[in-house]
Amino acid sequence: MFVDKAKIYVKGGDGGDGLVAFRRELYVPEGGPAGGDGGDGGDVVFQVDEGLRTLMDFRYQKHFKATRGEKGRNKSQHGANAEDMIVRVPPGTVVFDDDTGEMVADLTQHGQAVVIAKGGRGGRGNTRFKSSVNTAPAVAENGEEGQERWVTLELKVMADVGLVGFPSVGKSTLLSVVSGARPKIGAYHFTTLTPNLGVVELGDDRSFVMADLPGLIEGAHAGVGLGHEFLRHVERTRVIVHVVDMSGLEGRDPFEDWVKINEELKLYNLKLTERPQIVAANKMDMPESEDNLTAFKDKLAEVRSDIEVFPISSLTRAGVPELLYKTAEVLASAPDPAELAAQEAREAEEAEGVVYRLEHREEVHDYTISRDNEAFVVEGESIERLLRRTQFGSYEAVMRFARIMRKIGLDADLRKRGAKNGSTIRIGDFEFEFFEGGEQEYLYEEE
Incomplete structure (x- = not known):
């Protein structure tokens, strides 16, 4: 699984x-x-x-x-x-x-x-x-x-090449043909529900990892269908091979399919549009595929002249070797998405600047005082951390805690808020009694 x-x-x-x-x-x-x-x-x-x-x-x-x-x-x-x-x-x-x-x-x-x-x-x-x-x-x-x-x-699957496209365009079949992977293949939509990985060996000491990613539908960028479960894996791929069904047997227009998939990628992460992409025009063994391919190339040239189209048939394996060699060639010069993400993170950190903070064990000045019925509630991460570190079984430790509370002005703040002799002071899971002793006020643990 x-x-x-x-x-x-x-x-x-x-x-x-x-x-x-x-x-x-x-x-x-x-x-x-x-x-x-x-x-x-x-x-x-x-x-x-x-x-x-x-x-x-x-x-x-x-x-x-x-x-x-x-x-x-x-x-x-x-x-x-x-x-x-x-x-x-x-x-x-x-x-x-x-x-x-x-x-x-x-x-x-x-x-x-x-x-x-x-x-x-x-x-x-x-x-x-x-x-x-x-x-x-x-x-x-x-x-x-x-x-x-x-x-x-x-x-996010770490694959060199990601196969994307609508359901049932032949991504799983192509992966099974070019690698040793054996993904589930069926004549119905959403056969692939999870990514499948395969290693493609070209025979000239070159190889790469190819991922058959779950099929997209419109609205995937907003989580519709497999949505983000699919799209987050595309972010890791260095080259996108866009598999398009050129047969048009299901009444879909191949070029419209290409446009819709790319729109989903763009809406999910604009940087995916910059990823190198190759179109695999699949199912060229079908009767209407040649005419559809000609129309597809004409329309594609009007919007993206940098994308190459390779007519293939996963069934007969025609055109598959040419597709793989071109993919390896593009992959050799493609940037690593993980390195790009790391570089972006470093640039963002440099832009914001690095803030150095002096760590101090007794820095407990940030706190708030509120009322809970008759009790005064003191809240603050630093003061609560000091409280947890104090060993209240020791009289000296209790007195040390009380001295720190006086030093930071908590006693005076409590008095201003109305605390009097015998008032209950709650800090975290502990309760104390406010005690006015002569000219100084201090806290001690309630027995």
């Missing part, structure tokens, strides 16, 4: 907790803090494996979680970092964030790897909190939680 779309859950490993420990050695009565940092959690990394061709494996395993970093150790030893989780994907896999729809990665080359869910940093041990004021701190941090997200994987 060919599977070209999947939705999976990924989560980076949590960081290991920092440790509170002190030196306990003979003749060292005041050895000082000796708690080590926790190890970093493992990343979830997607890596391209050219041996894979579909996303079938993701039908049976949909959750990928990296391991957690080790806790800090005594004697100031750092906990071990967790190993990354390597998830192998076929070339041509595009990864999208399921919530935002933003493209996370476009994986095309064998061995290419990208971090999809980053592991959390390890928490600092109490050794890191030693200062001239506090020489024996009993405070450490929890490890950060690893990044988690749902992502959608879409596979």
Whole structure:
């Protein structure tokens, strides 16, 4: 079964907790803090494996979680970092964030790897909190939680040549004739529902991969019929071989068929009109084909003089070798769509400029305060991250958290919003009690 779309859950490993420990050695009565940092959690990394061709494996395993970093150790030893989780994907896999729809990665080359869910940093041990004021701190941090997200994987077939055209024009038959592929062939529309790949050997040490792609219908660019399920595969092909039924047996005009297919390609992605294209005028063994071919060439010359037309018959194989040699010739000078896409991404990034941001562990100034009945709700990614890293089982850690809240002005902001002694303050999954102590206000964890 060919599977070209999947939705999976990924989560980076949590960081290991920092440790509170002190030196306990003979003749060292005041050895000082000796708690080590926790190890970093493992990343979830997607890596391209050219041996894979579909996303079938993701039908049976949909959750990928990296391991957690080790806790800090005594004697100031750092906990071990967790190993990354390597998830192998076929070339041509595009990864999208399921919530935002933003493209996370476009994986095309064998061995290419990208971090999809980053592991959390390890928490600092109490050794890191030693200062001239506090020489024996009993405070450490929890490890950060690893990044988690749902992502959608879409596979765009990596083929050199793509066969496009209306249903039943002979694409599958042509592929079976020129390669070892054996696609399903039938005398009815939509015989091909998924892409079929075949390797074409020319006998002069030249070869290329050809894909028989599902037939198009009008409105495909908007998702009608197979719609986007077909069109996304065309984006990866370097050369388009447009198969046209010249017999006209079903009452269709060959030139109108060519126009409609190209219009669908244009509406889906304008850059597909720039892709090298060859017309394979198929079913030339039928009675009306010669007259239709003459009319087709005349009309085509009026709109696209750069496209060559090769009359062939997949049934008798007449004209097929000439088509293949021309395809190989065009392919030799055709640009790689994956490289073009990468270049466009680099140019867009350069145009926008690269912004460098200084990372700071205690940067928690961005927050909002709202009311939920009698409770004051404080929300902010940075402040919630600090909250998760605080080990509330330690009195010193609680006081440190309270000092940071005072320092950034949260206490004063809460007082302005009406918080009084005993008011409930909710931050994330934690609730605190606002306490006015003399000239300063601070928070402590509610028992």
